[in-house]
Amino acid sequence: MLLKSRTILPGFGLSFGISLFTLSLLVLIPFAMLIYHTAGMGWSKFWETISHAQVLAAIYLTLKMSFFAVLTNLVFGTMTAWVLVRYQFFGRSVVNALVDLPFALPTAVTGIALATLYAPSGWLGRWFDFKIAFTPLGIWLALVVVSFPFIVRAVQPVLEDLSPELEEAAATLGAGHLTIFRRVVLPELIPALLTGSGMAFARATGEYGSVVFIAGSIPYVSEILPVIITAKLELFDVAGASAVALFMLLISFVILFVFNITQWFFSKRLGAKV
Structure with missing residues (x-):
């Protein structure tokens, strides 16, 4: 047999077949169609599409804002996980449930809510001397919320x-709070931080619904890559949209891949120390 079960539990073949079918249906086949539509363009047309100044500006803005959103959440997400794990307080379960709210809300609702709050005439935006909505700052804010x-x-179960x-x-050996966090806690958190960062970055780079309402989609200013892909599809340029995607x-x-390699390195290093 090409595939042999490594467990005494029955049903490996059926489970593996269903898993492979689901993976193919949801992931592999859509990616294959993406490559198929792009291959019909030819290399010169593909390069012309992705090297267009507007596309490059959108790619740069998308990656930059996603990176800054992940950095922001590394700080505040870790702090939130720390508070939820290490402290007992009234309303803790409510705060813990609110963390998952961006998962439950439709992204369009999130975008409309942020635009209502941070537009120049919004409840919060009117108090700032600078614009948040319809600028890259609005993109960053939306990506911070959804990621x-x-x-x-990712960090919470590790802290638990x-x-x-x-x-x-x-502490008994004389280490201060900062030293304890840096030498004891942080090394344990690094693999989880990398995992969470990778998932957050992947979500941020593909986010559309929450960003489009607060960003304004101004070319070369606040236009992200998913907006360009959507615009090409609306113009029936399937090949161009596939190339950019x-x-x-x-x-x-x-x-x-870099995130996963780095996570593997730190996990192996941490395991060797243990």
Whole structure:
């Protein structure tokens, strides 16, 4: 047999077949069609499409805002996870449930809510001397909101499993709070932080619904790549949309590959120390 079960549990062949079919239906076949439509363009047309100044500006803006959103959530997401795990307070379960709200809300609702709040005439936007909506700052804000839960949910279980005795032992030996966090807690969190960052970055680069309402989609200013892909589809330029999507997919794949390699390195290093 080409595939042999490594477990005594029955049903490996059926389970593997269903999993492979689902993976093919949801992931492999759509990607194959994307490559198929792009291949019909030819290399010169493909390069002309992805090297257009408007496309390059959108790619740069998308990657930059996604990167800044992930950095922001690394700080505040870790702090939120720390508070939820290490402190008991009234309303803790409510706060814990609110973390998942961006998962539950339709992205269009999130975008409309942010635009209502941070537009120049909005409830919060009117108090700022600078514009938030219809600028790259609005894109960053939307991406922070939609990618926030990924960091929290990646870090939270690691903090729950982290033994407080390790921190107490370090404190007994004279280590300060910052040293304890840097030498004891942070090394344990790095693999989870990388996992959460990778998922948050992947979500941010492909986000459309929440961004389009607050960004304004002004070319060369606040136009992200998913907006360009949508615009090409509306013009029935399926090949052009596929080319841009495939190029962005390759960039995201490379970045996620780097995340995974780095996570594997730190996990192996941490395991060796243990």
